[in-house]
Amino acid sequence: GTVGHRNTTKWDVRSSQTANNTFNPIRALVDEMDIRPNPEKKVITLSLGDPTVFGNFQPAEQVLQSVVDAIKNGKNNGYSPSFGHATARDAVAAYVSVQGPEVNGGDVYLASGCSDAINMAISVLADPEDNILIPRPGFSLYETLSLSQGIHVKHYDCLPEKSWEVDLEHLESLIDRKTKAIVVVNPSNPCGSNFNAEHIRAILEVAENNKVPILADEIYADLVFHDKSFHSFSSLSSSVPILSCGGIGKKFLVPGWRMGWVVVHDRNEIFGSEIRTGLVKLSQRILGPCTLIQAALPGILSTPEACHQETIAKLEKNADLLYEKLRIIPGLKPIKPEAAMYMMVGFDRNHLPEFKDEVAFTERLMCEQSVFCLPSKCFKYSNYFRIVLTVPEDQTEEACKRLEEFCLKHYKP
Amino acid sequence: GTVGHRNTTKWDVRSSQTANNTFNPIRALVDEMDIRPNPEKKVITLSLGDPTVFGNFQPAEQVLQSVVDAIKNGKNNGYSPSFGHATARDAVAAYVSVQGPEVNGGDVYLASGCSDAINMAISVLADPEDNILIPRPGFSLYETLSLSQGIHVKHYDCLPEKSWEVDLEHLESLIDRKTKAIVVVNPSNPCGSNFNAEHIRAILEVAENNKVPILADEIYADLVFHDKSFHSFSSLSSSVPILSCGGIGKKFLVPGWRMGWVVVHDRNEIFGSEIRTGLVKLSQRILGPCTLIQAALPGILSTPEACHQETIAKLEKNADLLYEKLRIIPGLKPIKPEAAMYMMVGFDRNHLPEFKDEVAFTERLMCEQSVFCLPSKCFKYSNYFRIVLTVPEDQTEEACKRLEEFCLKHYKP
Ligand SMILES: Cc1ncc(COP(=O)(O)O)c(C=O)c1O
Ligand SMILES: Cc1ncc(COP(=O)(O)O)c(C=O)c1O
Numbered sequence: 001g002t003v004g005h006r007n008t009t010k011w012d013v014r015s016s017q018t019a020n021n022t023f024n025p026i027r028a029l030v031d032e033m034d035i036r037p038n039p040e041k042k043v044i045t046l047s048l049g050d051p052t053v054f055g056n057f058q059p060a061e062q063v064l065q066s067v068v069d070a071i072k073n074g075k076n077n078g079y080s081p082s083f084g085h086a087t088a089r090d091a092v093a094a095y096v097s098v099q100g101p102e103v104n105g106g107d108v109y110l111a112s113g114c115s116d117a118i119n120m121a122i123s124v125l126a127d128p129e130d131n132i133l134i135p136r137p138g139f140s141l142y143e144t145l146s147l148s149q150g151i152h153v154k155h156y157d158c159l160p161e162k163s164w165e166v167d168l169e170h171l172e173s174l175i176d177r178k179t180k181a182i183v184v185v186n187p188s189n190p191c192g193s194n195f196n197a198e199h200i201r202a203i204l205e206v207a208e209n210n211k212v213p214i215l216a217d218e219i220y221a222d223l224v225f226h227d228k229s230f231h232s233f234s235s236l237s238s239s240v241p242i243l244s245c246g247g248i249g250k251k252f253l254v255p256g257w258r259m260g261w262v263v264v265h266d267r268n269e270i271f272g273s274e275i276r277t278g279l280v281k282l283s284q285r286i287l288g289p290c291t292l293i294q295a296a297l298p299g300i301l302s303t304p305e306a307c308h309q310e311t312i313a314k315l316e317k318n319a320d321l322l323y324e325k326l327r328i329i330p331g332l333k334p335i336k337p338e339a340a341m342y343m344m345v346g347f348d349r350n351h352l353p354e355f356k357d358e359v360a361f362t363e364r365l366m367c368e369q370s371v372f373c374l375p376s377k378c379f380k381y382s383n384y385f386r387i388v389l390t391v392p393e394d395q396t397e398e399a400c401k402r403l404e405e406f407c408l409k410h411y412k413p
Numbered sequence: 414g415t416v417g418h419r420n421t422t423k424w425d426v427r428s429s430q431t432a433n434n435t436f437n438p439i440r441a442l443v444d445e446m447d448i449r450p451n452p453e454k455k456v457i458t459l460s461l462g463d464p465t466v467f468g469n470f471q472p473a474e475q476v477l478q479s480v481v482d483a484i485k486n487g488k489n490n491g492y493s494p495s496f497g498h499a500t501a502r503d504a505v506a507a508y509v510s511v512q513g514p515e516v517n518g519g520d521v522y523l524a525s526g527c528s529d530a531i532n533m534a535i536s537v538l539a540d541p542e543d544n545i546l547i548p549r550p551g552f553s554l555y556e557t558l559s560l561s562q563g564i565h566v567k568h569y570d571c572l573p574e575k576s577w578e579v580d581l582e583h584l585e586s587l588i589d590r591k592t593k594a595i596v597v598v599n600p601s602n603p604c605g606s607n608f609n610a611e612h613i614r615a616i617l618e619v620a621e622n623n624k625v626p627i628l629a630d631e632i633y634a635d636l637v638f639h640d641k642s643f644h645s646f647s648s649l650s651s652s653v654p655i656l657s658c659g660g661i662g663k664k665f666l667v668p669g670w671r672m673g674w675v676v677v678h679d680r681n682e683i684f685g686s687e688i689r690t691g692l693v694k695l696s697q698r699i700l701g702p703c704t705l706i707q708a709a710l711p712g713i714l715s716t717p718e719a720c721h722q723e724t725i726a727k728l729e730k731n732a733d734l735l736y737e738k739l740r741i742i743p744g745l746k747p748i749k750p751e752a753a754m755y756m757m758v759g760f761d762r763n764h765l766p767e768f769k770d771e772v773a774f775t776e777r778l779m780c781e782q783s784v785f786c787l788p789s790k791c792f793k794y795s796n797y798f799r800i801v802l803t804v805p806e807d808q809t810e811e812a813c814k815r816l817e818e819f820c821l822k823h824y825k826p
Contacts, residue, residue: 011683014687077667257704287671
């Protein structure tokens, strides 16, 4: 018996604080929004960060065939080491070595999607009560994962008037003794920005001066438009320790396959063996990503460059179309994207005074025009909405028309 | 400038306590063991809980074909809801409803392997400083996951002389105000035990009387030998709230594919919506298992029963062989398994006094006979070693011979 230990007369089961604190701001906000479309107009969804939903972006045949081969081979059904098979890690190492300093398979830790990679990277660097610095506007997963573990986040500003470059002074002002990482997302979701080498160097200098490691989310590496170049953070520093997170979901158009990685860049041995051991230990919690996709990685990662060029060309075409159409709509101010799959569009509250904020704006846009965009509140930012560049051209064009009608109706000169 | 905030003169990056506390006892122990084989004898590995390593257990053709079909279909590359696609959840619901009370897709939360399912189940029930009760001897993942999050574990004893049934008094004595779950693993790794209905009811009564939910790890459901039946915990209670964790890795012989699930059994609405909401939130951290495997689930789970019967027959044959041979070796005391893929073998230190513990025993067995088994210390238990039942028959027989030679050599009457 346990009398005295425990109230045994009635059930009282509650969900943990850990679960309660696992908070996805996009979900929470969208669930609370009033998003009833206009029944007279077909809905156009410009909100989904999944390039596969419309069918206009398809993975290359080689990507699919590589998994079929992995199944046929018959040797890829057992457990892998929790941080990934050596051949898969080697393939990732060769692949990312093109973008920056050479790494080898031992520097690569596979994960179940870039989300899990980010989870491992945050978890290995920060403990409850520590903090990490994350961009604003920014992808919400960093906050979700941190708060879930009792790690604090502080938001540094990115500046629309400077193509979303980081406000370096603001960034530096946030650093304190408990800051365990500067998170950079380049190219950016939700901004579609792509930092130039000089700006990356400036961020690295802040990291170096304050001795804070960089966690670089580079899942959109290489998805940059034709006249821009992607620079990885690791390619521009040999002294700042960097954990670079990536994955195949976006570039190879298979986000559901859940394959990501953390690459350790540590040429000055500042992370030393401790961080690597930590990543190995953390990987043992769920034992790594699907072995079929691991076995397919060498094939997937060697998909001909032409396939990616086609993807990029389509994204860029949509970006140009949107930018040209939206910039002449009174009250709107699109920020031209240079990479990734998104663009941010500002709206001028002085001229669109009916809408008290971007949530009100996007709700009414849905209600009147059946066009759905994410309000920038999802990214901890005000007065913008995000449009994805992955929607078929005809729908993108129709959406622009409706946005024009909407703004003309509500514009106050 | 941040002078005063932070020492900026030298790097000092350490891995988090979270990572340091993520401790896999098997890895830690095996890494420290002295396991150099006898160069004159070919190594026989009886330690690996992966049924696919020897090639004698192969997934059914339908299992493989279901994934090929999922790829060919072309519609399974995008994100799923983080807790799984409705069709996949429905397929799991139909599958587990055969073993117990009927559930529907809404009761199923998919995860990246049973490990991730267990992680979600522990995380949703317990916070740092809470505790969960876990079996001894027992599978180490519960401890790894709990300690990683600052959740305490308390071990309750299972009794070899009672076919590894739970010492119910000991179990109940451990319950206190901070106990958030009783973890049961049935059939068991490492014991190969399978509880009868009466014993399960007795455990449920302890849970009911103390108002503690059950976390049932039923990944070896149905892998029970011919004259035994599997009873799920949920089939024998309508009042105790139960989270049942499972997956396809073991029964369908594809542990690398990382597909598992938590099924919520809550007919009295004790978990209510809170635990379900918590599971949804937790699933948003890494966005669910591979969508190709999700799409293949209806096909995988409807694999003809004959395939499983063949698997079970092979396991049972090996179990019989091992049991019959080992029980007559002086100094050894195998406990007959009734399910799963493992058996525990005790050794009598009175008659094998050279070995101060099971680690010394298994090290020397490797050194002299090139046979490797896991010492029960990996499972927080003493004076046993674990043998897997998935090794090809000829190697199993050879291992028995060597064990006999070894024991005869060291036996003191
Ligand atoms: C910046 C960024 N990082 C990480 C992720 C997550 O990637 P994955 O789907 O591989 O987990 C996303 C997904 O949208 C993203 O936009
Ligand atoms: C009792 C038990 N539960 C859970 C697991 C983990 O299963 P999975 O490989 O699906 O993560 C194992 C693996 O050996 C196990 O023995």
